[in-house]
Amino acid sequence: MGQIKLENIRVFANHGCLTEETKIGSDYRVDLEVEADLEPSAKSDNLKDTVDYVFLNRVVREEMAKPSYLLETVAKNIINRIFKEDTMVTQTTVWVSKINPPIGGDVEMVTIKMSEDRKI
Template sequence: MDKISVEGIRLYAYHGCLDEEGKIGTEYSVDVEVWGEVQAAIDSDELSHTMDYVTINRVVANRMAVRHKLIETVADQILGDIFKEMPLVQKAKIKLSKLHPPINGDVKRVSIELKRKRKHYLPQ
């Protein structure tokens, strides 16, 4: 399988369990990797035959705009939307990082990393 990566998507969002996080927000960084076959795109030179990184960026931005308490929830929903909107994606990985989290201490980031196959999101 072939892989496409979109790294360092920077966003400002309002996720977190604390009320203050929902009011003031913070910066986030998101990395997404998707796997699938791109030989048809190589042969045709057509965007419709590949896993479009513009779609990945849009999905991330749209999901990050909806407030949740847990970054785990947001990351899972981003992967679900990627599989829904991008039929060529067979496997995906996301690393979602909250930069400078409001915890006691000098912490650069906290992150969740999820890896999923398409079948994980199929209706049961």
């Protein structure tokens, strides 16, 4: 087994429960970690034998572009899509952070973390 991590994917998106959040949008940070058997690709040196991190980045960006009220929904959509489109992934963890959230205080970011193992 091995892990592939994408860290600090920066996106602008329109998530939130407040009307202003969905209209004006805000900055987000997404971190992603997937587990897969990386031995075949280590031996073959062939992209088809591993999880393509270009694919992972694309999934994050496309799912972040779909407005949701909750970050939990966005994270779950990212996880579901990765499992659906890449059978090599056995476990996924995603962190979705809203930068400078409008919560009435000096808070750098709010982060939710979700993890899931592939259901057999």
